[in-house]
Amino acid sequence: MDLDLRKVRYFTAVAELLHFGRAAERLHIAQPVLSRQIRALEKDLGAELFVRDSHGVRLTDAGQQLLDDGRQLLTAAEGTRRRVLRAARGPRRLVVGFRAGITVTDALRAFRAEHPDVETTARRLEWDDQEQLLLDGTLDIACVRSPVREEGLELRPLYTESRVVMLPSGHRLAGKPDLSLADLDGETWLRYSLPGPGDLPVRTVEEKFECVAAGTGITLVPRSVAAQYPRPDISYVPVTDAEPDQVLLAWAAGRRSPLITAFVAAVQSLG
Known part of the structure; x- marks a missing residue:
């Protein structure tokens, strides 16, 4: 029995809305x-x-x-459709994603030097769409940050970096040479992922800045984010026992693309 993707798409609409009438309107x-x-x-x-x-x-x-399975199936099917169309239409094109604080400029320059005929584009992504944009074919390859949902992806660790705490400039601990996590007990934390009790959810680095500056909460960010986004109303303090941030190169598993292989080589050539 072949699974009909159209029926799966119809089912997914009903399952997400739990209402046949509204699902029919969406479809x-x-x-x-x-x-x-x-x-x-x-x-x-x-x-x-x-x-x-x-x-x-x-x-x-x-x-x-x-x-659960149908969403992944539809995402994979959409990714296949996009990649086939991209291959049929030309010219050759590579879309590279990156998270805040990660610089892909040097890698793109190295890649273009070897492949001047390939159109390249860099696109910023967030923690909650870094896997989806790779799996559905929007991005060819990306520099992502852990945690990463590994299913359907090829991952290659690149480097780790220490993390610092973002504090409002008037905070009692602002300006300290360094801190430990114990020093931050009792603070309200901003979280990217599903928050725990007393935590506040945010989606983007920019949202973190505004919340921290307003005194809503504090958060940890990679050192590179602090370096790229200085603000007079925010203080960055190293946290000596915070788990390092892991940066990885990621692309859809099973993709056979010489452009992806070439970009991986360009990244590795930079050490």
């Missing part, structure tokens, strides 16, 4: 058509994907599993 199809497609998918798989009752719509265990 621009009639609700009866959507319901028939979902029933056909359940028949194909031999499993019930939704529980439909007076309380609404909810996923079965089988439905939750298909949602």
Whole structure:
């Protein structure tokens, strides 16, 4: 049995919204058509994907599993489509991603020196889209920061760097030569990932700056971020026992691209 990607896309819309009517609107199809497609998918798989009752719509265990796997499947299919179109259209093009504080300028110069006929583009990415943009084909390769969801990616460690704490300039610890994590006990922390109790979520480095400067919370950043983004209302202090930040080169697993191979070589040539 071949899994129909169109049906999986329909299923994913319903699973995310848990409402057939709103899912049909998102997909621009009639609700009866959507319901028939979902029933056909359940028949194909031999499993019930939704529980439909007076309380609404909810996923079965089988439905939750298909949602987890289906998102990855659709992302991989979209990545394949983009790469095929890119190969068919030409000219040759390489899109390189980078996180805040990471400089790819020298690597791009080295790559262009060897491949002057290739169009290159650098694109900034954030912690929550660094994997997605590689898997869906938006980026060819990227310099990312840990933690990284490894599934579907090839990863090559590049280097580590120490981290510093961002404090508002009027903070009691601002201007100290260095600190330990114990010195920061009781502070409100800003977090990229899902926050713990008392932590505040942020998405970008710029959001961190504004929150720290306003006294909302504090956070750790790589030393390179501190060097690239000095601000008079923020103090950066080294934290001696903070876990180092890991920078890695990442690209979609299984991609056979001489341009990716060449860019990896360009990065490695810089030491």
